Each structure stands twice: as structure tokens, then as C-alpha cells.
Amino acid sequence: MKTLKGSLLGLGAAALLFSACAGGQKEAAAQLTLSGLDAAKFDTVINEKPVKLYTLKNANGMEVCITNYGGRVVSLVVNDKDGKPTDVVLGFDNIAQYADTANTPTDYGSSVGRYANRICDGKFTLDGVTYQLRQNDPHKGDTRIHSLHGGGTTGWMNQVYDVLEVNDSLIKLQITAADGENGFPGNVVATTTYKVTADNVLDIVWEATTDKATIINQTNHNYYNLSGDLENPAYDQVLYVNADNFTEADFSYMPTGKILPVEGTPMDFRTPHAVGDSIKSEYSQTKNAHGYDHNWCLNTYKDGKGDDTQVCASLYSPKSGIFMEMFTNEPGVQVYSGNFQGVGGEENVVRKLGKKYPQHVSVCLESQKFPDSPNHPEWASPVVTPEKPYYSHAAYKFSIK
Missing domain, CATH: 2.70.98.10 (Beta-galactosidase; Chain A, domain 5)
Structure with missing residues (x-):
């Protein structure tokens, strides 16, 4: 308590x-x-x-x-x-x-x-032992209850x-x-x-x-609005993600195991464009998530190693001119567009300096191992041992464009 x-x-x-x-x-x-x-x-x-x-x-x-x-x-x-x-x-x-x-x-x-993002039904097996994690992420119509962000209110x-x-x-x-x-x-x-x-x-x-x-899979969960205008949706923020593929998610935001190409879909941010261009599309992935809440498979991660000297993603506000570039050694980045801000009672919560945030007021760029990686041995492993300590790096560089 x-x-x-x-x-x-x-x-x-x-x-x-x-x-x-x-x-x-x-x-x-x-x-x-x-x-x-x-x-x-x-x-x-x-x-x-x-x-x-x-x-x-x-x-x-x-x-x-x-x-x-x-x-x-x-x-x-x-x-x-x-x-x-x-x-x-x-x-x-x-x-x-x-x-x-x-x-x-x-x-x-x-x-x-200890583990950012979701683990399916809060279960994984390691060295022959099955572990049941705290389940804190239920979804209507689903008997599974996932573990999200290391246990949520009892996480780090x-x-x-x-x-x-x-x-x-x-x-x-x-x-x-x-x-x-x-x-x-x-x-x-x-x-x-x-x-x-x-x-x-x-x-x-x-x-x-x-x-x-x-x-272990740590991240930083900043919600970015580079315009500084926190009372209106940030649809004009220009997003770039250096990724040819993303992990398909089901209706509970859990990866299905499929890695899909971004080509020809609203998930394609290889050429920078405004988030609002496609956030309300009828594409199944964005429609189900009420925006973006997905993991992109970064091109800066190859052969088991991430290059944190290359830009993996960027965000830009034409209103303020503020430009942010992201770097990481991790294989994935979760892009979350604040889909649950300003809805379901959230619209009445007073936040920093008296502001009330609307839906889609921000964009999160979270470096990470892919969601549910412990249950997908074909993906980059989140396993840490006494002989193999954990190390993760992310950097966010700000300038005027």
C-alpha cells in the first residue's frame, strides 16, 4: 500500500x-x-x-x-x-x-x-519452467488477460x-x-x-x-507533442519510421506472430508524412487500435545488432519547427498515438498546468524488443542471464527544421 x-x-x-x-x-x-x-x-x-x-x-x-x-x-x-x-x-x-x-x-x-509492452496471457516459458505474470490487460470478448508494462500499477x-x-x-x-x-x-x-x-x-x-x-525489456514512455499545443489533436505531426515491416496485432493488440510489409498500407512512414493522414483509415490494424499502437521492425537492426548511430524514427511539428530524431540499439519501436487520451472519462482529467488532453494529442516512440518476444523464439531474445547482463540505449535529438 x-x-x-x-x-x-x-x-x-x-x-x-x-x-x-x-x-x-x-x-x-x-x-x-x-x-x-x-x-x-x-x-x-x-x-x-x-x-x-x-x-x-x-x-x-x-x-x-x-x-x-x-x-x-x-x-x-x-x-x-x-x-x-x-x-x-x-x-x-x-x-x-x-x-x-x-x-x-x-x-x-x-x-x-521489468517488461515493457505486452506478454500474451501473462505467460512464458524459460529453461523449461512456465511463469505466470501479473495479468493487468483484459479485453472484451477475450478469455486471455495479458501482462502489460511489467504489471502496470505494480510495475517499475x-x-x-x-x-x-x-x-x-x-x-x-x-x-x-x-x-x-x-x-x-x-x-x-x-x-x-x-x-x-x-x-x-x-x-x-x-x-x-x-x-x-x-x-527484461525496458523503455521510456514519453508522450510527445512537439507543437506544445496540448489541447488539440496532433494530426499535423510528421512521422518517419525507418522500417519496411511491422508486427501484425490482433484485436487485443497482441502480435499474431506475422511480420507484414508496410508497403501500400497506412503503416508506411518510410517517407515522412502527417500522422493524421491515415490515423482514421479503414485499414484493419489502425481501425481496431483506434489509431496507431503497433511495433515497427526497424531497418537499423540487422544480424542481431542495432545501429544506434542511425536515425530509426523522427517526429516534426510544422507549427513549432521542432524536429526530433530517435536512435536505438533495439530491434523495434512502438508507435502509440494516444488513442485512449480524451475518451471514456479521460477527457475530464486535468493534467499539467490545468490542461485537458484530447484523443490523439501525442505520439509515443518506445524503443523495445518486439511485444510478446518471450513466446516467439524466432525474434530478438529478451532473455538476460548472470553471464549476459542487460543493456539498452535510446536517444532523442532535438533541433529546428
């Missing part, structure tokens, strides 16, 4: 604070980040561990705010074509909403683990990471997971290192060791 104490005692305290600010009561001026965050709203204790907001930056005006709760990126500011500081990721502006998994569950900006994105190292441009976070946690084998020690470089790159490295064979 989570315990919240410190400067925030829960959503009630947050609501009172917001009300006081709205009422114009004069208090001591808060020290705000470029994105408008008040670090005091993240200063608390959860499960007897301190939680804070940390700010990384460079001399160009790039600023990335990270909380060790879930290893989450809370804001990411870069200058637009007019030199205006622009926050390009979705999120909340207080720890109470992030930690309230009953009412506002979200993967915003998180360092997902909702646990407090220890801070091993921090300075103005780097933070290294660590989490320790016990053998059997959420059904996964092996005692694991995992680190996530975020770095902001001088040339406007958010560089992320994940590393992990285990005392017995297990599976």
Missing part, C-alpha cells in the same frame, strides 16, 4: 493548493522550472522512500525534469523556431496524481519495467527509484526487484541513466544484472 506524506498528502492537498493559487492568495513565490513546474509539489515520501523532482539542462535552454517516482520524465523543454521555450511531453504537475493509480493511472514519461513505473548520481546534466536511478515480483524470475538490479547533452539530446541508457535467467 502506498503511503504519501511530506509536502503533499494526496489529491485533496493538491486540490487545496491549486484552489489557493487560483484564488489569488499571495504566498512566497515558488521556484518554477522553465516548464512551469513547482518542485515542491514533488517533494514527498512514498513507501518510506523520498521522492523529488530533478532538473537537467544544457546551455542551449534545453531542460528535462525527472522524478525518481517511476523514473519519469515530467517535462522536456526545448526552444521552438521563434526561440520560445516549449514543453513537448505530456504529464502531471504534481506527485499526487502520478501516485494515485486508482484514479489517474498513467505511464507518462516512465522508465517501464509506479515504484520509487533510488538516486545513485545526479548533477546538472545527468541522473542515474536504480531499482531492485525481487525474484518472483509480479511473477518474474530472478533478483534484478536495474539502472536508468538520463543525460542531457550539449547538442540537445536526451540520452537514455538502461542496464541490469540478475542472479538467474529472466526477461
Whole structure:
């Protein structure tokens, strides 16, 4: 059970604070980040561990705010074509909403683990032993209940990471997971290192060791809107994905095992074009997912190795002029177009700086092993052993186009 104490005692305290600010009561001026965050709203204790907001930056005006709760990126500011500081990721502006998994569950900006994306029915077999994981992803009309993002509310994105190292441009976070946690084998020690470089790159490295064979597949779950306009769908964001193929998904978003060509389908982003061009097409894959929620098989991964010096994907906003290039050593990237934002009650949730997000307001670009890889031995393996530690790298470079 989570315990919240410190400067925030829960959503009630947050609501009172917001009300006081709205009422114009004069208090001591808060020290705000470029994105408008008040670090005091993240200063608390959860499960007897301190939680804070940390700010990384460079001399160009790039600023990335990270909380060790879930290893989450809370804001990411870069200058637009007019030199205006622009926050390009979705999120909340207080720890109470992030930690309230009953009412506002979200993967915003998180360092997902132990296994990002889905595992079919929450089952896999390793070295002759079948493991049953926590099942948290049911679908109407399906007897299967998948495991999603390492167990969701009990996964790493909702646990407090220890801070091993921090300075103005780097933070290294660590989490320790016990053998059997959420059904996964092996005692694991995992680190996530975020770095902001001088040339406007958010560089992320994940590393992990285990005392017995297990599976690990970490990612960052930033929701990007490069225009900075978070109250309208981002249909004009221009997407490029360096991939000739993608993994076909069934109605529960689980890979069927088939790898299909993007040629002639709305999945073809080899030539950059606006996401809105095809997001509402009648093509079975996009229609079922209410947009994009699929894994692309990257051309930058060949012969069991990924080339993280080549651009694997990019995103561009013609409104702001902000251009983001992605690099990774992983074989896949999950493109998710925020299909469940702003629907089914989500439209009433107030988020960062009082904004309410509509459907398709953002695009996620998540580096990864293919979904359900433990059950597909023909795909790149997520198996980690004491002799073969885990290493994953992703980088996001920002510029003006």
C-alpha cells in the first residue's frame, strides 16, 4: 500500500493548493522550472522512500525534469523556431496524481519495467519452467488477460527509484526487484541513466544484472507533442519510421506472430508524412487500435545488432519547427498515438498546468524488443542471464527544421 506524506498528502492537498493559487492568495513565490513546474509539489515520501523532482539542462535552454517516482520524465523543454521555450511531453504537475493509480493511472514519461509492452496471457516459458505474470490487460470478448508494462500499477513505473548520481546534466536511478515480483524470475538490479547533452539530446541508457535467467525489456514512455499545443489533436505531426515491416496485432493488440510489409498500407512512414493522414483509415490494424499502437521492425537492426548511430524514427511539428530524431540499439519501436487520451472519462482529467488532453494529442516512440518476444523464439531474445547482463540505449535529438 502506498503511503504519501511530506509536502503533499494526496489529491485533496493538491486540490487545496491549486484552489489557493487560483484564488489569488499571495504566498512566497515558488521556484518554477522553465516548464512551469513547482518542485515542491514533488517533494514527498512514498513507501518510506523520498521522492523529488530533478532538473537537467544544457546551455542551449534545453531542460528535462525527472522524478525518481517511476523514473519519469515530467517535462522536456526545448526552444521552438521563434526561440520560445516549449514543453513537448505530456504529464502531471504534481506527485499526487502520478501516485494515485486508482484514479489517474498513467505511464507518462516512465522508465517501464521489468517488461515493457505486452506478454500474451501473462505467460512464458524459460529453461523449461512456465511463469505466470501479473495479468493487468483484459479485453472484451477475450478469455486471455495479458501482462502489460511489467504489471502496470505494480510495475517499475509506479515504484520509487533510488538516486545513485545526479548533477546538472545527468541522473542515474536504480531499482531492485525481487525474484518472483509480479511473477518474474530472478533478483534484478536495474539502472536508468538520463543525460542531457550539449547538442540537445536526451540520452537514455538502461542496464541490469540478475542472479538467474529472466526477461527484461525496458523503455521510456514519453508522450510527445512537439507543437506544445496540448489541447488539440496532433494530426499535423510528421512521422518517419525507418522500417519496411511491422508486427501484425490482433484485436487485443497482441502480435499474431506475422511480420507484414508496410508497403501500400497506412503503416508506411518510410517517407515522412502527417500522422493524421491515415490515423482514421479503414485499414484493419489502425481501425481496431483506434489509431496507431503497433511495433515497427526497424531497418537499423540487422544480424542481431542495432545501429544506434542511425536515425530509426523522427517526429516534426510544422507549427513549432521542432524536429526530433530517435536512435536505438533495439530491434523495434512502438508507435502509440494516444488513442485512449480524451475518451471514456479521460477527457475530464486535468493534467499539467490545468490542461485537458484530447484523443490523439501525442505520439509515443518506445524503443523495445518486439511485444510478446518471450513466446516467439524466432525474434530478438529478451532473455538476460548472470553471464549476459542487460543493456539498452535510446536517444532523442532535438533541433529546428
